[in-house]
Amino acid sequence: xxxxxxxxxxxxxxxxxxxxxxxxxxxxxxxxxxxxxxxxxxxxxxxxxxxxxxxxxxxxxxxxxxxxxxxxxxxxxxxxxxxxxxxxxxxxxxxxxxxxxxxxxxxxxxxxxxxxxxxxxxxxxxxxxxxxxxxxxxxxxxxxxxxxxxxxxxxxxxxxxxxxxxxxxxxxxxxxxxxxxxxxxxxxxxxxxxxxxxxxxxxxxxxxxxxxxxxxxxxxxxxxxxxxxxxxxxxxxxxxxxxxxxxxxxxxxxxxxxxxxxxxxxxxxxxxxxxxxxxxxxxxxxxxxxxxxxxxxxxxxxxxxxxxxxxxxxxxxxxxxxxxxxxxxxxxxxxxxxxxxxxxxxxxxxxxxxxxxxxxxxxxxxxxxxxxxxxxxxxxxxxxxxxxxxxxxxxxxxxxxxxxxxxxxxxxxxxxxxxxxxxxxxxxxxxxxxxxxxxxxxxxxxxxxxxxxxxxxxxxxxxxxxxxxxxxxxxxxxxxxxxxxxxxxxxxxxxxxxxxxxxxxxxxxxxxxxxxxxxxxxxxxxxxxxxxxxxxxxxxxxxx
Numbered sequence: 064x065x066x067x068x069x070x071x072x073x074x075x076x077x078x079x080x081x082x083x084x085x086x087x088x089x090x091x092x093x094x095x096x097x098x099x100x101x102x103x104x105x106x107x108x109x110x111x112x113x114x115x116x117x118x119x120x121x122x123x124x125x126x127x128x129x130x131x132x133x134x135x136x137x138x139x140x141x142x143x144x145x146x147x148x149x150x151x152x153x154x155x156x157x158x159x160x161x162x163x164x165x166x167x168x169x170x171x172x173x174x175x176x177x178x179x180x181x182x183x184x185x186x187x188x189x190x191x192x193x194x195x196x197x198x199x200x201x202x203x204x205x206x207x208x209x210x211x212x213x214x215x216x217x218x219x220x221x222x223x224x225x226x227x228x229x230x231x232x233x234x235x236x237x238x239x240x241x242x243x244x245x246x247x248x249x250x251x252x253x254x255x256x257x258x259x260x261x262x263x264x265x266x267x268x269x270x271x272x273x274x275x276x277x278x279x280x281x282x283x284x285x286x287x288x289x290x291x292x293x294x295x296x297x298x299x300x301x302x303x304x305x306x307x308x309x310x311x312x313x314x315x316x317x318x319x320x321x322x323x324x325x326x327x328x329x330x331x332x333x334x335x336x337x338x339x340x341x342x343x344x345x346x347x348x349x350x351x352x353x354x355x356x357x358x359x360x361x362x363x364x365x366x367x368x369x370x371x372x373x374x375x376x377x378x379x380x381x382x383x384x385x386x387x388x389x390x391x392x393x394x395x396x397x398x399x400x401x402x403x404x405x406x407x408x409x410x411x412x413x414x415x416x417x418x419x420x421x422x423x424x425x426x427x428x429x430x431x432x433x434x435x436x437x438x439x440x441x442x443x444x445x446x447x448x449x450x451x452x453x454x455x456x457x458x459x460x461x462x463x464x465x466x467x468x469x470x471x472x473x474x475x476x477x478x479x480x481x482x483x484x485x486x487x488x489x490x491x492x493x494x495x496x497x498x499x500x501x502x503x504x505x506x507x508x509x510x511x512x513x514x515x516x517x518x519x520x521x522x523x524x525x526x527x528x529x530x531x532x533x534x535x536x537x538x539x540x541x542x543x544x545x546x547x548x549x550x551x552x553x554x555x556x557x558x559x560x561x562x563x564x565x566x567x568x569x570x571x572x573x574x575x576x577x578x579x580x581x582x583x584x585x586x587x588x589x590x591x592x593x594x595x596x597x598x599x600x601x602x603x604x605x606x607x
Contacts, residue, residue: 076107076128079104080128081131082096082103083100087136088210090504098266104128108121108170112170118171122163125160130156133159144423172589179236181585182236183233187229187232188578188579194476194572204228206219206224206231209227213514213515213539215269215274217276217277218269219519222574223477223478234266241259285559285561286560287557290553293529295316296498297530298496302498310339311357320553330462335495336471337401337496338529339375344376348376362407362408363408369462371403373402375402377400379397380398388451400451403470405459405461407461415457417453418456420450420452456483458486465489467483467484471494474495481568484520485569491522491523491524493525493526494527495526496528502548519565523535523561530549535554535556
C-alpha cells in the first residue's frame, strides 16, 4: 500500500489509466479491476489539492489517465479512420477530464463530503449525457465492463448499465476512504471496520442477488426458428470501393449459405447492415431487378421465412424535412438512410431507418448550428455525411412476431433498445457490419455489449454481422452460438419470445436522469460558493 501512496502524482494517473483499460472487455477482461482503477486517480487529487495551481495539475493528470484509457480500449477505431480516431481519443478523454475536474472544484469550494458525492453524480450524469447529445459516444460507459460476465449483473434488469457504473464508483470511493483511514497517525479501528463492512455488503449483496437471479431465471417456452447469415465481405475491397463486387455477387454471398439451413420451422432470415450494396429509392425498390430477380426469388425458394436485411436507401421530399435534407435542381429534397428492410412473400417491403448514428461517419455534430461541418464527414461506404433518422423506436411485425431491428451502433444504447421493447418488441434482431475495424477487439466488444441488452430487457437476440461475430444470445445474456471472424457461413437457432417488461424497460435510465439533475444542482452550489469566495483564501490554500 505504501508503495502506491508514495508514488508521484503522474505515476498514479498513469496507473489509473492502465487499470481502467485492463478491466475492459476484450482488452484485459479483468472486470472487477475497475473497482479499484479509480483509486490512484483519487489519491492523485488528494495529494495535489493543496498545491499551487492544483486545479490545472489535477486536470492535466486526469487527462493523461483518460487518454490512456481511451486509446487502449478503442485503438481499433484507427483502422476505420486514423485522423478521426485521434479526435475521438483525445476529445473523449477531454470530456472525462473535465468531469473529474468538476469533482475537485466541488471539493474545493463546498467541502470534501459534497465533493465525493458530486464525484459519483458528475460521472453518472456525464455517461447519461453521452447517450443523449450530438457528441454521443457511450462505448466506454463503466457498466459495460461486465459485458462478458453478465452472471454477476443480472440486476441490470432494474438499473441498466448505469447501475453498474454506480456500483463501481462507490466501490472505488470505499476502497479509497479505507486507505486514507489506514494512513492516519491515530488509528480508528471502528471506522476502518465500518468501511470494510459497508464495502463487503456493497460488493456481495448485488452479486448474490445476481447469481440467484441468474440460476433461477427460466424463459417461457415460446420459440421461433431464425437463421442468420454472415457473408464475410471485406468492407474496403469487396463490399465498397472502386473494385467492389457486383450486387449479385454480394447478395449471393448472403443467400447461398442460408439455403441448406432452412427448415419448415424457420420464420426469419437475417442479413447484415448494408447487405444490399447500393443506394436506391425506397419507392422504387420493388421495381428494381435486385428485388425481383434475386431476393424475391430467394424468398420464394425458401418457402416461408421472412428476410430482414440492411441497405442504404433514399427518399424524396417536396420541401426541406431535417438537417439531413439536401436540395435537388428541381426544388425537391432528398435524404439518405441506413436502413433495415423487412421482406416477405405476403406483403410489400417495409423500411425502418437507423436513429443512433455513428459520430463522424453518419452524423456530423451540431450541423444545424455549424453547417460547414458537413465537409468533415468520413466516407465509409454507402451514404456518408449526416443521414436521416427514425424519430421514434418503431418495430417491424411479421410471422405473428413483433421485433426490433437494431442497426450496428444502436445496440449499445440501453434506453433506446428499451423503448423498442416498451413499444412491443418480443425479440431483438441486430444487423451490423463490424468489418471496418478488422480483426480487433472492436467487433468483439460490440458483440459482448449485446449480452447486456438481453439482461436489461429479458429479450433473446439474433445477430447478423458481415464479417463476424454473428450469433444468438438468450434472455440471461448467455451466448448460445457465436461465429468466428472472417468466415462465410450461416447459423440456425431457436429463440424464445418474451412479452414481459423489466423495471428498466418500464422506467428507462431513471438513474441517469436523477444523476443529471443532482449534478446540475451540485454545480450550481459550487459555482455560488466560488463566486462568494472569489479572491479570498480558500480552505485548500490559494485563492478562489
